[in-house]
Amino acid sequence: MFAPVVRIKATGRYVFLLGWARDKRGAWHAHVAWLAREHVLWRGVDVWMRAVDLEPVPGQNYRRVPRYVEEPDF
Numbered sequence: 289m290f291a292p293v294v295r296i297k298a299t300g301r302y303v304f305l306l307g308w309a310r311d312k313r314g315a316w317h318a319h320v321a322w323l324a325r326e327h328v329l330w331r332g333v334d335v336w337m338r339a340v341d342l343e344p345v346p347g348q349n350y351r352r353v354p355r356y357v358e359e360p361d362f
Contacts, residue, residue, distance in 0.1 A: 290304065291304040291305055291306055291321075291353070292304070292305050292345075292348040292349055292350050292352075292353060293305065293345050293348055294318065294320065294342045294343065294344060294345060294348070295342065295343050295344075295345055296320075296337075296341060296342060297341055297342065297343055298341065301322065302322075302345065303320040303321060303322040304320060304321045304322065305318055305319075305320055305342075305350065305353050306318075306319040306320060306321055306334065306353070306354075307319040307353060307354045307355070307356055308339065308353060308354070308355045308356065309336070309355070309356040310355075315338065315339075315340075316338075316339035316340075317336050317337065317338055317339055318336070318337055318338075318339045318342055319334065319335075319336055319356075320334065320335060320336075320337060320342070321333060321334035321335075
């Protein structure tokens, strides 16, 4: 099974949602990933971004997305 997909509001790019984490101030962040093409090669990209910059995609199931207890290094 694949991770569910969310949409980045600013770019419209659809990305896989790998996990959630909360920072020290209480703001939520999302760990997302996608494939990027560079000439003839593909590379995986994974980043942390603010959850408010994402929007859900209808039909996706987000219940199994992990919530990290330990604070990641944003």
